Amino acid sequence: MSLQPLDPRTAEIFPMAARHLLGDTQLRKNVRHATDVIQNKRRIVVDEMPDWQELRESGKRLREHTMQHLREYLEQFERNCTAAGGVVHWARDAAEARQIVVSLAKSAGAKEVIKIKSMTTEEIQLNPALAAAGIRPYETDLAELIIQLGHDQPSHIVVPALHKNRQQIREIFRREMNLPDLGPSPQDLADAARLFLREKFLTVPTAVSGANFLIAETGGVCVVESEGNGRMCLTLPDTLITIAGIDKVIPRYEDLGVLLQLLPRSATGERMNPYNSIWTGVHPGDGPKAFHVILMDNARTSILADAEGRQTLNCIRCGACQNACPVYRQTGGHAYGSVYAGPIGAILTPQLMQMEHAQSLPYASSLCGACYEVCPVKINIPEVLIHLRNKVVKEKSWADPEAIALKTVASIFRSERRFRAAQRLGRIAERPLVRKDGQGDGWISWLPGLLGGWTQVRDLQSMPKESFREWWEKRAETKGGSDV
């Protein structure tokens, strides 16, 4: 499969994209299996924590506090990072961020760069920009390597190749690494990736990373990972370029005490990540000689300005909401047309697009609340989804069929008389559609227009002869009404 970069500006609307993906039986099996495995691991390490709910509350308060003082903490980070020998750059949007990375890589003389898994670089489509400037990016995270070699796109923010199974990964490695005899075991695949990447670590002197957290108090940057490939990228090259959304800042070093409990347990079901790297500026004879951080806005301040939407920025990118989401579990991530898929993507992507694109995403949810329940920083995702739906509706034309239908229904509900009339009318209107089959009063198996989605796999029982209120009134008339 070869996919264009996930771009909300050109992506199909969610219901259409989902329709295609629902037909991919392999993908659906892979996604179901992987999300089940991660959810079960998460459940075990969350249930063992007696203070998990208090931790979530602390995480939420910490993120809210940070967003309220975002400017001060960012400036504090800039001062401390600069004092430690780092160079801080500010990027207004994706284009500026790309341009800064490309020019830094060029001035380092890079023909190749090694990369740590970073959703922010996916968000700004950095790899195509590097390639266009003659710089070849190598993904070093195992999942990102699978995606890159498979000419694929990430479908999950923590486990980007979650939609691929081991056999498919083996095929990609056999083909792209030219290893016709590659074995099928996890060990075989990990060995192949190790050999492939080790050479890059030892020869490519420029690295690009994302960040999990930017520590204002120290100017340090934190990256957590499971493989150690990130640690290689952070320590071996001469030049390290880190790109982070401005929402990644945290006030103090000790705040990691809360966040590094919440994040790994929520993300991968681990008590702690195997590799927790924190680096601060540059140090002679140890690690990169040049360190750059790009602090990118890319619509985050516009999200911050929206009182109801701003909790979206509290996200620490654990992906627990994706694993828990019954919609994501059916479609996988590509249906969302954005590197941010699942519930968090459904609220983040339209806001990053300033509501000009991805307007179908706030509706890609049954509002079941499973996402809110698992969110380690208690983002009320259903509440934000509803808020964004309202923004979508406000932009609708008066002639929109859905708007006309819902406004008509609302006017019916505003009057008891109209409501009664509509109930009677409904019983008459449905008559041509009702079929008797001996089970109950009768069933409808075909509905027109928008409602046709219901009857594609579901029947609908016909309306009863009498509404509840009609029965109630009749009962009152017959006085006493003892026989219910």
Place this chain on the structure above:
Amino acid sequence: MRISLFITCYNDTLFPDTGKAVVRVLERLGHTVVFPAGQTCCGQMHYNTGYQKEAMPLLERFVAQFRDADAVVVPSSSCVAMMKDHYPKMAEEIGRPDLIRDVAELLPKIFEFSELLTRRLGLDDVGAYYPHRVTYHASCHGLRNLNLGDGPLRLLKAVRGIDLVPIANVEQCCGFGGTFAVKNAEVSSAMLAEKTTAVLNTGAEACTACDNSCLMHIQGALHRQRTGVRTIHLAEILASTEEGRA
């Protein structure tokens, strides 16, 4: 106790038997049920689909109808969740001080049907008889927004003759989601397929819940596939006695 019934728009129109069952159970327990005639809809469909403006007058209508109630019973957890989660904010937005106060005073008196029995009236056994194999679907709003916990199950366990069987992945959404079922019909169908599989695997002859909205959705597929499994609102099971079905 004098209990005001908010039947909800779709129960009134499509599931009157559920309303009759609520009346029957509460009267059997010695309570008086009143039905404010001007009631229509809580506004959930509009609010959740993004038509907040259209939902506002429905909040005002609801409050006007039920302001003086001692207790309000609603046989739908999603409608109760709508009120508890959104009415305070909506009242603030409308900005009428009397409305804000009325909402604050009214909300603690509103109960989902099973919640009224277990939490307000302190009952598990309401004297029901229902000799059938039944599985319970915990609707998302009951489970997560109202935290009904094991209340509905305790009521069911106390039913004479019932063969109550647990369903796999009880916390998983059936895929209804209001307008989601038509706006994202394909994904909703895929979610529903998992839920009906879970229902069928129990071997139950009926699936019950506190929400006819989920049940209408589940029943729609169970009937389309001619599975021979029906759905029934919790209230209708509790209304059933040896003397007669609701």
